[in-house]
Amino acid sequence: MTAARWVRLLVLALALGAVGVGAQAEQAQTSAPAYEPAVGQEGKDVVWVPTPQPLVDKMLDMAEVTPNDYVIDLGSGDGRTVITAAKRGARALGIEYNPDMVALARKNAEREGVAGEAEFVKADLFESDFSRATVITMFLLPDINARLMDKILSLKPGTRIVSNTFPMGDWEPDATARLDSSDGCTGTYCTALLWIVPARVAGTHRVPQGELSLRQPYQKLSGTLRSEGQIVPVEGKVLGERIFLTASGRELHGKMNGKALELN
Known part of the structure; x- marks a missing residue:
């Protein structure tokens, strides 16, 4: 066998081997099972449990x-x-x-x-x-x-x-x-x-009804309304920017407009 023919046969064998490896890899990729999560499997911070x-x-x-x-x-x-x-x-x-x-x-x-x-x-x-x-x-x-x-x-x-x-x-x-x-x-x-998420309304506000002072843990409101020399307790809640208050049985509604409280 001449050296040239030996080289040609070697190149052909390598080429066929590469094709075989590629086909095997493609077959392995095609036959790989689809990913299926398991209930309770570990995650970064929690285990996975799907919401019904x-x-x-x-x-x-x-x-x-x-x-x-x-x-x-x-x-x-x-x-x-x-x-x-x-x-x-x-x-x-x-x-x-x-x-x-x-x-x-x-x-x-x-x-x-x-x-x-x-x-x-x-x-x-x-x-x-x-x-x-x-x-x-x-x-x-x-x-x-x-x-x-x-x-x-x-x-x-x-x-x-x-x-x-x-x-x-x-x-x-x-x-x-x-x-x-x-x-x-x-x-x-x-x-x-x-x-x-509640607007931040804690503090003192000048409103048509007088001077309103509010404390705010999350969406709950409490405080006082000073009007015409009287101070009455106030309680209520804030939902988003909407405000709902009760002052001595009187219902007051309003909203936060930026940093200004509008009450009626």
């Missing part, structure tokens, strides 16, 4: 999600909450640390026909920007909710926050709904909690 679909629907109902909203789901998992919000016409973003979950959620959104409205990113909740949200949904543990609370309270007044089952520190919810098997929700996690 009836509760997803209830959470979005309580937040009164419309096509005008921008929904951000914290720890979006398989994407069901984001996808449901997108089906209601809202723009929606899921923040998830597990890249396999992010890829799965994107596939689910594409299958459901809302890939253009449902976005998913791989990110850390504590390093993410929520400021565009009008609605935030979550299914996180109480200590995670508590760590996020200051960030959430700094959002625009009126932003709606909905949690599956778990509270947010000592910030009492504005509404609670519990589902059961008659609603199609079974198991432990069938409670929805709603908060509305």
Whole structure:
């Protein structure tokens, strides 16, 4: 055998071997099983347990999600909450640390026909920007909710926050709904909690009724109204920018307009 022929045979053998390796790799990739998350699997901060679909629907109902909203789901998992919000016409973003979950959620959104409205990113909740949200949904543990609370309270007044089952520190919810098997929700996690980010109204305000001094732990208000030489106790609440007060049996309603309190 000549040297030239030997070289040609070697090159041919290497080429055939490369084709075989490529085919094997392609076959392995094609036959690789699709990613399927397991209930209870470990995550960065929590284990994954999906929110039952009836509760997803209830959470979005309580937040009164419309096509005008921008929904951000914290720890979006398989994407069901984001996808449901997108089906209601809202723009929606899921923040998830597990890249396999992010890829799965994107596939689910594409299958459901809302890939253009449902976005998913791989990110850390504590390093993410929520400021565009009008609605935030979550299914996180109480200590995670508590760590996020200051960030959430700094959002625009009126932003709606909905949690599956778990509270947010000592910030009492504005509404609670519990589902059961008659609603199609079974198991432990069938409670929805709603908060509305309150405007900051603590302080002293000059209003048509007199001088109003308010204290404010979260959405609860208390204080005094000084009018015509009399001081009467005041109590009430703030929902977003809307204010509801009672002063000696008299109902007073108003809103925060920037830093000015308008009361009537």
